[in-house]
Amino acid sequence: MAMAKKRQWVKPQTPPNSDINVTPLVDVVLVLLIIFMVLTPLLEKDIEVRVPETEVDTTPPETNDQLVVQLTDTGAIKINAEHMSSQEDYVNRLKRMLAVKPREERVVFFMADDKANYGALIGVMDGAKTAGAVVLGMATEDLPEGAVVPGAEGAAPAPEAPAPTP
Template sequence: MAMSTGGNSGGPMSEINVTPLVDVMLVLLIIFMITAPLMSHSITIELPTANPKTKDSEVLVPPLDLAIKQDGSMYLNDQPVTEAELRAQLAVNAQKTPQPELQIRADKATEFKIVKKVIGNAKDSGMVHVGFMTTDAPKG
């Protein structure tokens, strides 16, 4: 208990009561003494290793390359296709095992609604793997 000694100065007390501080520090010391040994135990796990000679990597399926120009014209593997032909090709390729990836290359100025429609057609056909192709950023 802190008590002021002497004088009627009535000013602020300049002594610090350290008893609560010591109590808190002792509690923290006990908590750390109990929890520190628990943190030294390690859990060993066996991580999987990559095997590049599995069956999936031996069978390489060439991707479907779909180019979409600014005017909406489409080219599947460098051959011009209409929307109906594209849907038919996507339906045929969706049934293959393993399924090829559809790689979409759209012109920068192509409206997104055209690309969205192609993605919707691919999804409706059962295509699972759809990717977007871009060019490298100019260096310099």
């Protein structure tokens, strides 16, 4: 019989290191940081925004009884140059004016002063929806001096309001 070989185990002098070596990780992160710091200024460009094309409607309005609600910088509300005393009065008056129109013609245009409170404008628009308005439109150009809004007493023809966007 042959002599059985004994296996000898070599015991390491130090136990295995189970800690994560973070030095290579830090090196990689710093290299990536430098790359992004160099590339970021080169990537800044203008933001492309798709703006809808403007259409100029040259056809005259069918009727001259458009509802134009104006909101002044002090928060005063006018319907076709008629001052409203309160939000409730405004909603009730607009409800009566819209009730006589067919549903598809219940369009209300808004002209807000540049310094008007945004929350007040939203409240006025919400009041128009409550009163039964189907389409709300924003007028982006001020009325010329001396122009009278249609529907006011002694009204002269005013410039036509922009086409509504549903």
